[in-house]
Amino acid sequence: GENVEQHPSTLSVQEGDSAVIKCTYSDSASNYFPWYKQELGKGPQLIIDIRSNVGEKKDQRIAVTLNKTAKHFSLHITETQPEDSAVYFCAPTYTSYGKLTFGQGTILTVHP
Amino acid sequence: DSGVTQTPKHLITATGQRVTLRCSPRSGDLSVYWYQQSLDQGLQFLIHYYNGEERAKGNILERFSAQQFPDLHSELNLSSLELGDSALYFCASSVSGGSIITEAFFGQGTRLTVV
Numbered sequence: 001g002e003n004v005e006q007h008p009s010t011l012s013v014q015e016g017d018s019a020v021i022k023c024t025y026s027d028s029a030s031n032y033f034p035w036y037k038q039e040l041g042k043g044p045q046l047i048i049d050i051r052s053n054v055g056e057k058k059d060q061r062i063a064v065t066l067n068k069t070a071k072h073f074s075l076h077i078t079e080t081q082p083e084d085s086a087v088y089f090c091a092p093t094y095t096s097y098g099k100l101t102f103g104q105g106t107i108l109t110v111h112p
Numbered sequence: 113d114s115g116v117t118q119t120p121k122h123l124i125t126a127t128g129q130r131v132t133l134r135c136s137p138r139s140g141d142l143s144v145y146w147y148q149q150s151l152d153q154g155l156q157f158l159i160h161y162y163n164g165e166e167r168a169k170g171n172i173l174e175r176f177s178a179q180q181f182p183d184l185h186s187e188l189n190l191s192s193l194e195l196g197d198s199a200l201y202f203c204a205s206s207v208s209g210g211s212i213i214t215e216a217f218f219g220q221g222t223r224l225t226v227v
Contacts, residue, residue, distance in 0.1 A: 034215075041220075042220060042221075043114065043116075043202050043204070043218030043220055043221055044155070044202075044218050045217075045218065046217075049215070089154075097168060098162075099145065099157045099160050099168045099170060100145070100216060102147075102154060102155040103154070104154045105155075
């Protein structure tokens with residue numbers, strides 16, 4: 001099965017700094033690479049995703065970069081704000097498997 | 113609000129009992145996914161239904177079962193409950209069901225506590 005690792009497991013930054021979370025996967029068939037954000041007491045919510053034919057995607061302060069050869073993709077958050085504090089999950093997936101396999105999560109804390 | 117409704121929000125029950133968790137997907141979504149989230153195991157995929165048919169199965173125990181009804185709502189049945197079954201159970205829905213995964217919308221979850 002898919003082996004997914006996220007690093008770091010916890011990340012603490014000052015407001016305004018950048019944050020980077022890396023996700024490494026083992027299944028070379030993976031072709032869909034989403035990042036989910038889970039706030040306290042809520043379900044995970046998709047914040048950005050990328051497909052295997054694209055190397056980078058940006059949406060305002062959030063970006064995802066993909067290196068399919070090395071089998072990793074990263075979430076980049078610039079100009080962090082306290083409301084970015086949450087748990088972030090990657091879920092590299094081969095779309096035909098019919099499921100999302102999540103990493104263990106990264107707890108991001110943004111200090112005002 | 114994701115549009116996915118899960119009931120109940122909280123459930124406390126004794127070991128050996130059986131419970132049913134309910135999920136109503138977003139309007140128009142044909143796929144329902146069930147996930148278990150515990151502190152030490154993260155988000156574990158349990159099962160995926162698409163338009164009433166089981167599409168994928170994950171680490172779902174034999175004591176657990178699920179189904180999706182013609183109106184597309186889904187139920188997750190947990191029986192012979194053990195202390196270790198205490199967790200958050202999430203339901204998610206999406207438009208797609210097979211080869212093209214689109215965004216999965218998660219409900220608020222059901223917190224199950226087995227005492």
